[in-house]
Amino acid sequence: MINVVLKDGAMRQVPANSTGYELAELISRRLAKEAVATRINGELMDLRTILKDGDAVELVTASDPEALEVLRHSAAHLMAHAVVRLFPGTRLGIGPSIKDGFYYDFAVAEPFKPEDLPRIEEEMKRLAGEKIPLHRHEISREESLAFFASKGEDFKVELIRDLPPDETITYYDQGEFLDLCAGPHLLETGQIKVFKLLSIAGAYWRGDEKRPMLQRIYGTAFFKQSDLDAHLHRIEEAKKRDHRKLGRELDLFSMQDEAPGFPFYHPKGMILRNQLEEFWRKEHRKAGYQEIRTPIILNRVLWERSGHWDHYRENMYFTKIDELDYAVKPMNCPGSMLVYRNTMHSYKEFPLRYCELGLVHRHELSGALHGMARVRAFTQDDSHIFITPEQIEDEVGRVIALVDKFYKVFKMSYRVELSTRPEGAMGDIAVWNVAEEALENVLKHREIDYRLNPGDGAFYGPKIDFHIEDSIGRSWQCATIQLDFQMPEKFDLTYIGEDGQRHRPVVIHRVLYGAMERFIAMLIEHYAGAFPLWLAPVQAVILPITDRAREYGQELQAQLEEAGIRTELDTRNEKIGFKIREAQMQKIPYMLVIGDKEVEQGLVAVRTREGGDQGTMDPKEFFARLKAQVENKE
């Protein structure tokens, strides 16, 4: 007999060589049925793993979030098993469990067709019905290489080669299907009951466009049918929030075949954008920024100097003026540098904060374009802050606080990443290390949770990125703070220090919204088109019930516009229910229904987007309420 420690701290005696599953059986039949995996000394393992004396053992059941990962990982294997059966000669890539599901990458002679998915699902169901047990095996590096090489599984061979030398190599079998895998897995395929294959996509081997393209199948799996149904329902609901759909329905913007990736703002989209910009200007004045504007087209020589010519050329657009080469700016920084260099500067001016709503153009891959979220022309709410090296931490901290202030106004949550030196970066590695350390320090001192994103920095410096998720969980970089020692060097920027000598400033590049276009996309999805009053393109609509209320409606509209409320008057010859329905679908915050009673009494019947009929109110009182709400950005 051996002793193991359970989750609640209790000691439990079990026969030697017991597995987690056997332990579960000892505790209760129900637990044995519900157990998915064991956590042994903190590590997630198979239920078949043999327990050792003194192990801390926790039985992981379906209610544990990690259980889903195990299930989905096993579901990926089940899918691969089915694919290999249906499409002999298929070679395997990788098949992990991911957020909301799983995928598996396959090298196949012919790409999968949508009709293949139901066939594969059928085969998976058949294999699940066979309740095939999964077994883990350890294998030596040589054996595993020889084995997978003999089967022509060159992707697996590459994976094994890349494993650290001391790594234990394991594979799993389920019937005739073998796969290199670290596990853990379920006991047998019959435990995979609720799953669905969702989509097919091409995916480069290891995400590298120079490597072969594999065929990826995405799917998802759950323990309960109701969970899968809920998940599919959520996906449907999320599609309704898609900014591309709402942008059209609410008439905010459009994309045209004549200008792929270059958005067209419609009047209502423009109101939204102008509100964001107005708020931005006000906050920037308060925070000590000075607004500038620099040209969109600048001479090639400038871009050679800034390093963009060498590091960013593929993403730039070019033109000729009087036989000279010019480039359309992909970034605002060089322009800002020229403004700085135009006059002498003293340390007393620092931090010197220029800000600019700068329209930039970047050639993005055609396949990467995505509504307003990834476009080829966008306005960055940019800023270039000139500081002394000593001011770095303090000023980066101020910018982080400003980012947070902005995102709180919209009640948007974000994830922070620290992106470090990319390949082919400009400048000295030692300088990079200093810059990366400085950013890391700020994050640590402010106790901000962040994820490291190695190699994803700008070519001139490391950055702190703020990511926002869209309606279907895709993550988009919005705000970013970048530290730059390179541009000041390239542009020979100086300031006069306390000692009367010339010194080199440090530059912080930063955006808060990121790009107006992308931020608007995120806002639309965040609010599902139902903007708070201060942003709503139409804030109130007056709905006369009959023509008799028309004149009163016009008076009201004049008064509302006078009070600064964006108002429409719907005088169409339609029934009130119809007008309300349309206003509701346009997600207009306030509807003012006026009929004979209101005209007579000089009142308005207020209906809100969220709360329905609110009863009648004095117009003055209503105006005050709206003004207060706009003021508070509620």
Add this chain to the structure above:
RNA sequence: GCCGAUGUAGCUCAGUGGUAGAGCAGCUGAUUCGUAAUCAGCAGGUCAGGGGUUCAAGUCCCCUCAUCGGCUCCA
């Protein structure tokens, strides 16, 4: 850019080789109505663009363009 899918009226979609359709939106008229769709009529199309096969192409083939999903989650 690459892999796959899609492209028919402003929008959502039907139309599997034989005379281009529906609903909504639009326009016109009637209706003057109390909190999410009043009724009737009219108009609306180079079936993304180009080329080909065929007696005949929205439909089959090829090219181009655009859009959508994916190409980050490491056995």
